[in-house]
Amino acid sequence: MQGKTFFIDLTKCTACRGCQVACKQWKKLPAEETKNWGSFQNPKDLSFNTLKLVRFSEVEENGEFKHWFFFPDQCRHCVHPPCKMVGDMYDDTAILHDPETGAILFTERTRDLDGEEIRTSCPYDIPRWDDTKVQAKCDMCLDRVQNGLLPACVLSCPTGTMHFGDREEMLELAKKRLAEVRAYRPKAVLVDPEDTRVVYLCEETPRKYHGYAMAEADVPGTLSRKRVLAAVASPVRHLFG
Ligand code: SF4
Ligand code: SF4
Known part of the structure:
Protein backbone atom coordinates (compact mmCIF):
# COMPACT_ATOMS: atom_id res chain seq x y z
CA MET A 1 0.00 0.00 0.00
CA GLN A 2 2.58 2.74 -0.58
CA GLY A 3 0.85 5.67 -2.29
CA LYS A 4 1.02 9.19 -0.91
CA THR A 5 0.45 10.70 2.54
CA PHE A 6 0.28 14.13 4.15
CA PHE A 7 2.05 14.71 7.46
CA ILE A 8 0.70 17.78 9.30
CA ASP A 9 2.88 18.82 12.22
CA LEU A 10 0.50 20.92 14.32
CA THR A 11 3.30 22.00 16.65
CA LYS A 12 4.36 24.41 13.89
CA CYS A 13 1.02 25.78 12.68
CA THR A 14 0.49 29.52 13.20
CA ALA A 15 -3.01 29.60 11.65
CA CYS A 16 -1.85 31.93 8.89
CA ARG A 17 -4.47 30.29 6.63
CA GLY A 18 -2.11 30.19 3.66
CA CYS A 19 -3.19 26.59 3.02
CA GLN A 20 -6.87 27.49 3.14
CA VAL A 21 -6.41 30.32 0.63
CA ALA A 22 -4.13 28.26 -1.64
CA CYS A 23 -6.79 25.54 -1.82
CA LYS A 24 -9.43 28.07 -2.88
CA GLN A 25 -7.07 29.64 -5.39
CA TRP A 26 -6.01 26.39 -7.08
CA LYS A 27 -9.55 25.04 -7.18
CA LYS A 28 -10.95 28.42 -8.30
CA LEU A 29 -13.52 28.26 -5.52
CA PRO A 30 -15.46 31.41 -4.60
CA ALA A 31 -15.09 33.24 -1.31
CA GLU A 32 -17.90 32.89 1.22
CA GLU A 33 -19.80 35.69 2.86
CA THR A 34 -19.07 35.47 6.56
CA LYS A 35 -19.83 37.34 9.76
CA ASN A 36 -18.25 37.60 13.18
CA TRP A 37 -19.49 34.62 15.17
CA GLY A 38 -17.08 35.06 18.09
CA SER A 39 -14.12 33.15 16.69
CA PHE A 40 -11.20 33.86 14.40
CA GLN A 41 -12.15 30.69 12.53
CA ASN A 42 -13.50 31.89 9.23
CA PRO A 43 -15.68 30.68 7.59
CA LYS A 44 -17.44 28.81 10.33
CA ASP A 45 -17.33 25.38 8.70
CA LEU A 46 -16.28 23.35 5.69
CA SER A 47 -18.61 23.64 2.70
CA PHE A 48 -18.93 22.75 -0.97
CA ASN A 49 -16.71 25.79 -1.65
CA THR A 50 -14.36 25.50 1.34
CA LEU A 51 -12.56 22.17 1.19
CA LYS A 52 -9.80 23.14 3.61
CA LEU A 53 -10.50 25.04 6.81
CA VAL A 54 -8.14 26.13 9.58
CA ARG A 55 -10.11 25.50 12.76
CA PHE A 56 -9.46 27.57 15.88
CA SER A 57 -10.07 26.03 19.30
CA GLU A 58 -9.72 28.55 22.11
CA VAL A 59 -8.87 27.27 25.57
CA GLU A 60 -9.87 29.34 28.61
CA GLU A 61 -9.00 28.85 32.24
CA ASN A 62 -10.83 30.72 35.00
CA GLY A 63 -12.51 32.85 32.34
CA GLU A 64 -9.22 33.95 30.80
CA PHE A 65 -7.75 33.09 27.43
CA LYS A 66 -5.01 30.49 27.83
CA HIS A 67 -4.14 28.89 24.54
CA TRP A 68 -5.20 28.23 20.93
CA PHE A 69 -5.14 24.93 19.13
CA PHE A 70 -5.07 25.31 15.34
CA PHE A 71 -6.29 22.50 13.09
CA PRO A 72 -6.11 22.69 9.28
CA ASP A 73 -9.03 20.36 8.54
CA PRO A 81 -12.70 4.86 3.17
CA PRO A 82 -16.11 4.47 4.83
CA CYS A 83 -17.60 7.09 2.47
CA LYS A 84 -16.73 4.90 -0.52
CA MET A 85 -17.89 1.74 1.19
CA VAL A 86 -21.31 3.30 1.71
CA GLY A 87 -21.42 4.98 -1.72
CA ASP A 88 -20.53 1.71 -3.46
CA MET A 89 -23.73 0.15 -2.14
CA TYR A 90 -25.60 2.42 -4.60
CA ASP A 91 -23.11 3.30 -7.35
CA ASP A 92 -19.49 2.16 -7.29
CA THR A 93 -18.46 4.86 -9.78
CA ALA A 94 -19.62 7.80 -7.63
CA ILE A 95 -16.60 7.73 -5.28
CA LEU A 96 -13.28 6.55 -6.66
CA HIS A 97 -10.04 5.32 -5.09
CA ASP A 98 -6.93 6.25 -7.08
CA PRO A 99 -4.66 3.18 -7.00
CA GLU A 100 -1.41 5.12 -7.46
CA THR A 101 -1.74 7.74 -4.76
CA GLY A 102 -4.55 6.37 -2.58
CA ALA A 103 -6.55 9.58 -3.10
CA ILE A 104 -10.31 9.30 -2.57
CA LEU A 105 -12.22 11.22 -5.24
CA PHE A 106 -15.84 12.37 -5.31
CA THR A 107 -17.32 12.52 -8.84
CA GLU A 108 -20.43 14.32 -10.05
CA ARG A 109 -22.29 11.05 -9.65
CA THR A 110 -22.31 11.71 -5.91
CA ARG A 111 -25.38 13.85 -6.66
CA ASP A 112 -27.39 10.61 -6.72
CA LEU A 113 -26.14 9.48 -3.30
CA ASP A 114 -27.68 10.53 0.00
CA GLY A 115 -25.40 13.32 1.24
CA GLU A 116 -26.41 12.87 4.86
CA GLU A 117 -25.66 9.16 4.69
CA ILE A 118 -22.22 9.71 3.17
CA ARG A 119 -21.40 12.48 5.64
CA THR A 120 -22.52 10.35 8.57
CA SER A 121 -20.31 7.50 7.40
CA CYS A 122 -17.23 9.74 7.56
CA PRO A 123 -15.45 9.48 10.93
CA TYR A 124 -14.06 12.99 10.35
CA ASP A 125 -17.31 14.73 9.24
CA ILE A 126 -15.90 15.93 5.92
CA PRO A 127 -18.34 15.60 2.97
CA ARG A 128 -20.44 18.65 2.02
CA TRP A 129 -22.70 19.35 -0.99
CA ASP A 130 -24.28 22.18 -2.94
CA ASP A 131 -27.82 22.82 -4.21
CA THR A 132 -27.36 20.27 -6.98
CA LYS A 133 -26.53 17.61 -4.32
CA VAL A 134 -23.07 17.01 -5.81
CA GLN A 135 -20.70 16.29 -2.91
CA ALA A 136 -17.25 17.80 -2.51
CA LYS A 137 -14.08 17.48 -0.46
CA CYS A 138 -10.29 17.64 -0.90
CA ASP A 139 -9.06 15.52 -3.84
CA MET A 140 -5.37 15.62 -2.80
CA CYS A 141 -4.77 18.05 -5.72
CA LEU A 142 -4.47 14.93 -7.84
CA ASP A 143 -3.98 17.01 -11.00
CA ARG A 144 -0.89 18.59 -9.44
CA VAL A 145 0.43 15.40 -7.83
CA GLN A 146 0.17 13.43 -11.08
CA ASN A 147 2.39 16.12 -12.64
CA GLY A 148 5.04 15.95 -9.93
CA LEU A 149 3.82 18.99 -7.97
CA LEU A 150 2.93 19.29 -4.30
CA PRO A 151 -0.71 19.84 -3.28
CA ALA A 152 -1.38 23.60 -3.26
CA CYS A 153 -1.87 23.73 0.52
CA VAL A 154 1.47 22.04 1.20
CA LEU A 155 3.32 24.30 -1.22
CA SER A 156 1.85 27.39 0.44
CA CYS A 157 2.70 26.53 4.05
CA PRO A 158 5.48 28.86 5.27
CA THR A 159 6.14 27.20 8.64
CA GLY A 160 6.99 23.58 7.84
CA THR A 161 3.65 22.34 9.21
CA MET A 162 2.51 20.60 6.04
CA HIS A 163 4.44 17.80 4.36
CA PHE A 164 3.50 15.48 1.50
CA GLY A 165 5.23 12.56 -0.14
CA ASP A 166 5.57 8.80 -0.37
CA ARG A 167 3.70 7.16 2.49
CA GLU A 168 6.63 5.35 4.10
CA GLU A 169 8.74 8.48 4.06
CA MET A 170 5.96 10.56 5.64
CA LEU A 171 5.29 7.97 8.35
CA GLU A 172 9.00 7.90 9.19
CA LEU A 173 9.07 11.69 9.44
CA ALA A 174 5.93 11.66 11.60
CA LYS A 175 7.43 9.13 14.02
CA LYS A 176 10.67 11.09 14.23
CA ARG A 177 8.85 14.33 15.02
CA LEU A 178 6.62 12.55 17.55
CA ALA A 179 9.69 11.34 19.45
CA GLU A 180 11.14 14.87 19.46
CA VAL A 181 7.91 16.53 20.58
CA ARG A 182 7.23 13.95 23.30
CA ALA A 183 10.41 15.11 25.04
CA TYR A 184 8.57 18.28 26.06
CA ARG A 185 4.90 17.39 25.39
CA PRO A 186 4.38 13.90 26.82
CA LYS A 187 0.76 13.71 25.62
CA ALA A 188 1.72 14.23 21.96
CA VAL A 189 0.18 11.72 19.53
CA LEU A 190 -0.09 10.88 15.85
CA VAL A 191 -3.75 10.75 14.82
CA ASP A 192 -4.91 7.49 13.20
CA PRO A 193 -1.65 6.93 11.25
CA GLU A 194 -2.52 3.40 10.10
CA ASP A 195 -5.97 4.36 8.83
CA THR A 196 -5.51 7.65 7.00
CA ARG A 197 -3.30 9.40 4.46
CA VAL A 198 -3.44 12.68 6.38
CA VAL A 199 -1.54 12.15 9.62
CA TYR A 200 -1.63 14.91 12.21
CA LEU A 201 0.84 15.35 15.06
CA CYS A 202 -1.03 16.83 18.04
CA GLU A 203 0.67 18.15 21.18
CA GLU A 204 -2.40 17.33 23.25
CA THR A 205 -5.36 15.01 22.96
CA PRO A 206 -6.77 15.52 19.43
CA ARG A 207 -10.27 16.39 20.69
CA LYS A 208 -8.87 19.61 22.14
CA TYR A 209 -8.20 20.70 18.57
CA HIS A 210 -11.50 19.64 16.99
CA GLY A 211 -14.38 17.35 17.87
CA TYR A 212 -13.82 15.27 14.72
CA ALA A 213 -10.01 15.38 14.74
CA MET A 214 -9.81 11.63 15.28
CA ALA A 215 -12.08 8.69 14.55
CA GLU A 216 -13.91 7.84 17.73
CA ALA A 217 -15.31 4.47 18.65
CA ASP A 218 -18.39 5.78 20.37
CA VAL A 219 -19.75 8.72 18.40
CA PRO A 220 -23.41 7.76 17.74
CA GLY A 221 -24.24 7.34 14.07
CA THR A 222 -20.63 7.39 12.86
CA LEU A 223 -18.58 4.54 11.55
CA SER A 224 -15.85 3.80 14.05
CA ARG A 225 -12.52 2.41 12.99
CA LYS A 226 -13.47 -0.86 14.65
CA ARG A 227 -16.62 -1.08 12.55
CA VAL A 228 -14.75 -0.08 9.39
CA LEU A 229 -12.26 -2.88 9.88
CA ALA A 230 -15.06 -5.33 10.66
CA ALA A 231 -16.92 -4.22 7.53
CA VAL A 232 -13.81 -4.58 5.38
CA ALA A 233 -13.38 -8.13 6.64
CA SER A 234 -17.04 -9.03 6.19
CA PRO A 235 -19.09 -9.64 3.04
CA VAL A 236 -22.09 -8.13 4.82
CA ARG A 237 -22.41 -4.52 3.70
CA HIS A 238 -25.04 -3.24 6.11
CA LEU A 239 -22.66 -1.07 8.06
CA PHE A 240 -25.19 0.72 10.22
CA GLY A 241 -27.46 -2.19 11.05
S1 SF4 B 1 -12.09 11.46 5.62
FE1 SF4 B 1 -14.26 11.09 5.22
S2 SF4 B 1 -14.59 11.84 3.13
FE2 SF4 B 1 -12.37 11.59 3.39
S3 SF4 B 1 -11.92 9.49 2.63
FE3 SF4 B 1 -12.27 9.34 4.85
S4 SF4 B 1 -14.45 8.84 5.02
FE4 SF4 B 1 -14.13 9.64 2.95
S1 SF4 C 1 -0.31 27.36 5.81
FE1 SF4 C 1 0.76 26.09 7.37
S2 SF4 C 1 1.03 27.47 9.15
FE2 SF4 C 1 -0.51 28.43 7.80
S3 SF4 C 1 -2.50 27.68 8.62
FE3 SF4 C 1 -1.92 26.27 6.99
S4 SF4 C 1 -0.80 24.60 8.04
FE4 SF4 C 1 -0.91 26.34 9.48
Whole structure:
Protein backbone atom coordinates (compact mmCIF):
# COMPACT_ATOMS: atom_id res chain seq x y z
CA MET A 1 0.00 0.00 0.00
CA GLN A 2 2.58 2.74 -0.58
CA GLY A 3 0.85 5.67 -2.29
CA LYS A 4 1.02 9.19 -0.91
CA THR A 5 0.45 10.70 2.54
CA PHE A 6 0.28 14.13 4.15
CA PHE A 7 2.05 14.71 7.46
CA ILE A 8 0.70 17.78 9.30
CA ASP A 9 2.88 18.82 12.22
CA LEU A 10 0.50 20.92 14.32
CA THR A 11 3.30 22.00 16.65
CA LYS A 12 4.36 24.41 13.89
CA CYS A 13 1.02 25.78 12.68
CA THR A 14 0.49 29.52 13.20
CA ALA A 15 -3.01 29.60 11.65
CA CYS A 16 -1.85 31.93 8.89
CA ARG A 17 -4.47 30.29 6.63
CA GLY A 18 -2.11 30.19 3.66
CA CYS A 19 -3.19 26.59 3.02
CA GLN A 20 -6.87 27.49 3.14
CA VAL A 21 -6.41 30.32 0.63
CA ALA A 22 -4.13 28.26 -1.64
CA CYS A 23 -6.79 25.54 -1.82
CA LYS A 24 -9.43 28.07 -2.88
CA GLN A 25 -7.07 29.64 -5.39
CA TRP A 26 -6.01 26.39 -7.08
CA LYS A 27 -9.55 25.04 -7.18
CA LYS A 28 -10.95 28.42 -8.30
CA LEU A 29 -13.52 28.26 -5.52
CA PRO A 30 -15.46 31.41 -4.60
CA ALA A 31 -15.09 33.24 -1.31
CA GLU A 32 -17.90 32.89 1.22
CA GLU A 33 -19.80 35.69 2.86
CA THR A 34 -19.07 35.47 6.56
CA LYS A 35 -19.83 37.34 9.76
CA ASN A 36 -18.25 37.60 13.18
CA TRP A 37 -19.49 34.62 15.17
CA GLY A 38 -17.08 35.06 18.09
CA SER A 39 -14.12 33.15 16.69
CA PHE A 40 -11.20 33.86 14.40
CA GLN A 41 -12.15 30.69 12.53
CA ASN A 42 -13.50 31.89 9.23
CA PRO A 43 -15.68 30.68 7.59
CA LYS A 44 -17.44 28.81 10.33
CA ASP A 45 -17.33 25.38 8.70
CA LEU A 46 -16.28 23.35 5.69
CA SER A 47 -18.61 23.64 2.70
CA PHE A 48 -18.93 22.75 -0.97
CA ASN A 49 -16.71 25.79 -1.65
CA THR A 50 -14.36 25.50 1.34
CA LEU A 51 -12.56 22.17 1.19
CA LYS A 52 -9.80 23.14 3.61
CA LEU A 53 -10.50 25.04 6.81
CA VAL A 54 -8.14 26.13 9.58
CA ARG A 55 -10.11 25.50 12.76
CA PHE A 56 -9.46 27.57 15.88
CA SER A 57 -10.07 26.03 19.30
CA GLU A 58 -9.72 28.55 22.11
CA VAL A 59 -8.87 27.27 25.57
CA GLU A 60 -9.87 29.34 28.61
CA GLU A 61 -9.00 28.85 32.24
CA ASN A 62 -10.83 30.72 35.00
CA GLY A 63 -12.51 32.85 32.34
CA GLU A 64 -9.22 33.95 30.80
CA PHE A 65 -7.75 33.09 27.43
CA LYS A 66 -5.01 30.49 27.83
CA HIS A 67 -4.14 28.89 24.54
CA TRP A 68 -5.20 28.23 20.93
CA PHE A 69 -5.14 24.93 19.13
CA PHE A 70 -5.07 25.31 15.34
CA PHE A 71 -6.29 22.50 13.09
CA PRO A 72 -6.11 22.69 9.28
CA ASP A 73 -9.03 20.36 8.54
CA GLN A 74 -9.49 18.36 5.32
CA CYS A 75 -10.42 14.94 3.99
CA ARG A 76 -8.05 12.30 5.45
CA HIS A 77 -8.06 10.08 2.33
CA CYS A 78 -8.80 7.04 4.49
CA VAL A 79 -6.98 3.81 3.70
CA HIS A 80 -10.32 1.95 3.90
CA PRO A 81 -12.70 4.86 3.17
CA PRO A 82 -16.11 4.47 4.83
CA CYS A 83 -17.60 7.09 2.47
CA LYS A 84 -16.73 4.90 -0.52
CA MET A 85 -17.89 1.74 1.19
CA VAL A 86 -21.31 3.30 1.71
CA GLY A 87 -21.42 4.98 -1.72
CA ASP A 88 -20.53 1.71 -3.46
CA MET A 89 -23.73 0.15 -2.14
CA TYR A 90 -25.60 2.42 -4.60
CA ASP A 91 -23.11 3.30 -7.35
CA ASP A 92 -19.49 2.16 -7.29
CA THR A 93 -18.46 4.86 -9.78
CA ALA A 94 -19.62 7.80 -7.63
CA ILE A 95 -16.60 7.73 -5.28
CA LEU A 96 -13.28 6.55 -6.66
CA HIS A 97 -10.04 5.32 -5.09
CA ASP A 98 -6.93 6.25 -7.08
CA PRO A 99 -4.66 3.18 -7.00
CA GLU A 100 -1.41 5.12 -7.46
CA THR A 101 -1.74 7.74 -4.76
CA GLY A 102 -4.55 6.37 -2.58
CA ALA A 103 -6.55 9.58 -3.10
CA ILE A 104 -10.31 9.30 -2.57
CA LEU A 105 -12.22 11.22 -5.24
CA PHE A 106 -15.84 12.37 -5.31
CA THR A 107 -17.32 12.52 -8.84
CA GLU A 108 -20.43 14.32 -10.05
CA ARG A 109 -22.29 11.05 -9.65
CA THR A 110 -22.31 11.71 -5.91
CA ARG A 111 -25.38 13.85 -6.66
CA ASP A 112 -27.39 10.61 -6.72
CA LEU A 113 -26.14 9.48 -3.30
CA ASP A 114 -27.68 10.53 0.00
CA GLY A 115 -25.40 13.32 1.24
CA GLU A 116 -26.41 12.87 4.86
CA GLU A 117 -25.66 9.16 4.69
CA ILE A 118 -22.22 9.71 3.17
CA ARG A 119 -21.40 12.48 5.64
CA THR A 120 -22.52 10.35 8.57
CA SER A 121 -20.31 7.50 7.40
CA CYS A 122 -17.23 9.74 7.56
CA PRO A 123 -15.45 9.48 10.93
CA TYR A 124 -14.06 12.99 10.35
CA ASP A 125 -17.31 14.73 9.24
CA ILE A 126 -15.90 15.93 5.92
CA PRO A 127 -18.34 15.60 2.97
CA ARG A 128 -20.44 18.65 2.02
CA TRP A 129 -22.70 19.35 -0.99
CA ASP A 130 -24.28 22.18 -2.94
CA ASP A 131 -27.82 22.82 -4.21
CA THR A 132 -27.36 20.27 -6.98
CA LYS A 133 -26.53 17.61 -4.32
CA VAL A 134 -23.07 17.01 -5.81
CA GLN A 135 -20.70 16.29 -2.91
CA ALA A 136 -17.25 17.80 -2.51
CA LYS A 137 -14.08 17.48 -0.46
CA CYS A 138 -10.29 17.64 -0.90
CA ASP A 139 -9.06 15.52 -3.84
CA MET A 140 -5.37 15.62 -2.80
CA CYS A 141 -4.77 18.05 -5.72
CA LEU A 142 -4.47 14.93 -7.84
CA ASP A 143 -3.98 17.01 -11.00
CA ARG A 144 -0.89 18.59 -9.44
CA VAL A 145 0.43 15.40 -7.83
CA GLN A 146 0.17 13.43 -11.08
CA ASN A 147 2.39 16.12 -12.64
CA GLY A 148 5.04 15.95 -9.93
CA LEU A 149 3.82 18.99 -7.97
CA LEU A 150 2.93 19.29 -4.30
CA PRO A 151 -0.71 19.84 -3.28
CA ALA A 152 -1.38 23.60 -3.26
CA CYS A 153 -1.87 23.73 0.52
CA VAL A 154 1.47 22.04 1.20
CA LEU A 155 3.32 24.30 -1.22
CA SER A 156 1.85 27.39 0.44
CA CYS A 157 2.70 26.53 4.05
CA PRO A 158 5.48 28.86 5.27
CA THR A 159 6.14 27.20 8.64
CA GLY A 160 6.99 23.58 7.84
CA THR A 161 3.65 22.34 9.21
CA MET A 162 2.51 20.60 6.04
CA HIS A 163 4.44 17.80 4.36
CA PHE A 164 3.50 15.48 1.50
CA GLY A 165 5.23 12.56 -0.14
CA ASP A 166 5.57 8.80 -0.37
CA ARG A 167 3.70 7.16 2.49
CA GLU A 168 6.63 5.35 4.10
CA GLU A 169 8.74 8.48 4.06
CA MET A 170 5.96 10.56 5.64
CA LEU A 171 5.29 7.97 8.35
CA GLU A 172 9.00 7.90 9.19
CA LEU A 173 9.07 11.69 9.44
CA ALA A 174 5.93 11.66 11.60
CA LYS A 175 7.43 9.13 14.02
CA LYS A 176 10.67 11.09 14.23
CA ARG A 177 8.85 14.33 15.02
CA LEU A 178 6.62 12.55 17.55
CA ALA A 179 9.69 11.34 19.45
CA GLU A 180 11.14 14.87 19.46
CA VAL A 181 7.91 16.53 20.58
CA ARG A 182 7.23 13.95 23.30
CA ALA A 183 10.41 15.11 25.04
CA TYR A 184 8.57 18.28 26.06
CA ARG A 185 4.90 17.39 25.39
CA PRO A 186 4.38 13.90 26.82
CA LYS A 187 0.76 13.71 25.62
CA ALA A 188 1.72 14.23 21.96
CA VAL A 189 0.18 11.72 19.53
CA LEU A 190 -0.09 10.88 15.85
CA VAL A 191 -3.75 10.75 14.82
CA ASP A 192 -4.91 7.49 13.20
CA PRO A 193 -1.65 6.93 11.25
CA GLU A 194 -2.52 3.40 10.10
CA ASP A 195 -5.97 4.36 8.83
CA THR A 196 -5.51 7.65 7.00
CA ARG A 197 -3.30 9.40 4.46
CA VAL A 198 -3.44 12.68 6.38
CA VAL A 199 -1.54 12.15 9.62
CA TYR A 200 -1.63 14.91 12.21
CA LEU A 201 0.84 15.35 15.06
CA CYS A 202 -1.03 16.83 18.04
CA GLU A 203 0.67 18.15 21.18
CA GLU A 204 -2.40 17.33 23.25
CA THR A 205 -5.36 15.01 22.96
CA PRO A 206 -6.77 15.52 19.43
CA ARG A 207 -10.27 16.39 20.69
CA LYS A 208 -8.87 19.61 22.14
CA TYR A 209 -8.20 20.70 18.57
CA HIS A 210 -11.50 19.64 16.99
CA GLY A 211 -14.38 17.35 17.87
CA TYR A 212 -13.82 15.27 14.72
CA ALA A 213 -10.01 15.38 14.74
CA MET A 214 -9.81 11.63 15.28
CA ALA A 215 -12.08 8.69 14.55
CA GLU A 216 -13.91 7.84 17.73
CA ALA A 217 -15.31 4.47 18.65
CA ASP A 218 -18.39 5.78 20.37
CA VAL A 219 -19.75 8.72 18.40
CA PRO A 220 -23.41 7.76 17.74
CA GLY A 221 -24.24 7.34 14.07
CA THR A 222 -20.63 7.39 12.86
CA LEU A 223 -18.58 4.54 11.55
CA SER A 224 -15.85 3.80 14.05
CA ARG A 225 -12.52 2.41 12.99
CA LYS A 226 -13.47 -0.86 14.65
CA ARG A 227 -16.62 -1.08 12.55
CA VAL A 228 -14.75 -0.08 9.39
CA LEU A 229 -12.26 -2.88 9.88
CA ALA A 230 -15.06 -5.33 10.66
CA ALA A 231 -16.92 -4.22 7.53
CA VAL A 232 -13.81 -4.58 5.38
CA ALA A 233 -13.38 -8.13 6.64
CA SER A 234 -17.04 -9.03 6.19
CA PRO A 235 -19.09 -9.64 3.04
CA VAL A 236 -22.09 -8.13 4.82
CA ARG A 237 -22.41 -4.52 3.70
CA HIS A 238 -25.04 -3.24 6.11
CA LEU A 239 -22.66 -1.07 8.06
CA PHE A 240 -25.19 0.72 10.22
CA GLY A 241 -27.46 -2.19 11.05
S1 SF4 B 1 -12.09 11.46 5.62
FE1 SF4 B 1 -14.26 11.09 5.22
S2 SF4 B 1 -14.59 11.84 3.13
FE2 SF4 B 1 -12.37 11.59 3.39
S3 SF4 B 1 -11.92 9.49 2.63
FE3 SF4 B 1 -12.27 9.34 4.85
S4 SF4 B 1 -14.45 8.84 5.02
FE4 SF4 B 1 -14.13 9.64 2.95
S1 SF4 C 1 -0.31 27.36 5.81
FE1 SF4 C 1 0.76 26.09 7.37
S2 SF4 C 1 1.03 27.47 9.15
FE2 SF4 C 1 -0.51 28.43 7.80
S3 SF4 C 1 -2.50 27.68 8.62
FE3 SF4 C 1 -1.92 26.27 6.99
S4 SF4 C 1 -0.80 24.60 8.04
FE4 SF4 C 1 -0.91 26.34 9.48
